[in-house]
Structures are given as C-alpha cells and as structure tokens.
Amino acid sequence: MAFVITEPCQVEKAGECATVCPVDCIEEGADQFYIDPDVCIDCGACKAVCPVDAIEEEYDLTPEQEAFLEKAEAFFAR
Template sequence: MAYVIMSGCQQEKAAECVDICPVDCIEEGDDQYYIDPNLCIDCGACVAACPVQAIVAEDDLPKEELHQMKKAEKFFD
C-alpha cells in the first residue's frame, strides 16, 4: 500500500510533502504533486505535512478520488 495525493493538491501545491519525504518519492507534475507507489515506504510523514489534508493511504482513498491513483500510476510510467 502506498499513499495517494488527492485533487485538493491541485489548488494548493504547497510542497511540504516533498521536503519531508525520506525516500524522495514525491514529484511535481503540471497540475499537482504525485507519490511514486513503487518507492513509497508508507511512513506517513507526507500525510502529517500536508496543509490541506490531500494525502491518504491507498486503502482509504474515497471513490470519487480513485482517478487520482490511476493518474499517479500513469505519471510514473
């Protein structure tokens, strides 16, 4: 399981998550930041750092945000 950045990041793009990630698995895209699910170690540091609560565990991703997981996977392909 990895963490997923939801659409709330699109308005904010604060980047605190990037600075706190111990494995540098968060990258900036055109519209938001993305977490590489293959590198994420599930530490949760990004969740605590996000000022808009836009990061959740993959298993807790709301149905209306499922497209965000696909978007992240496509970003890192």
C-alpha cells in the first residue's frame, strides 16, 4: 500500500509533503507532486502536513481518484 496525491495538489502544489518524507519518495512534476508507490513506506507523514488534504491511502481512493495512482506510476516509470 502507498499514499497517493490527488487533485487538490494540482491547485495548491505546496510541497510540505516532500520536505517531511523520510524516504524521499515524493517528487515534483509539472502539474503536481507525485509519491513513488514502490518506495513509499506508508508512514503518513506527508498526509499529516498536506495543507489541502490531497493525500489519500491507495486503498481509500474513490473510483474518480484511481487515475492519480496511475499518473504516479507512469511518472516514476520514466
């Protein structure tokens, strides 16, 4: 399981999540930040500091949010 950054990040793109991540699995993309699902250790530090509540656990995603997990996987596949 991993955390996923969803739509609110596209508007705010604050970046506190990347600062607190203990395994440096969060990178900034052109439109939002992304969490590498293969590196994330599920600590929740990023979720706790996100000012726009954009971070959700992978298994708590709504069907509409599933695309953000796919975007993160594609971002890190490069």
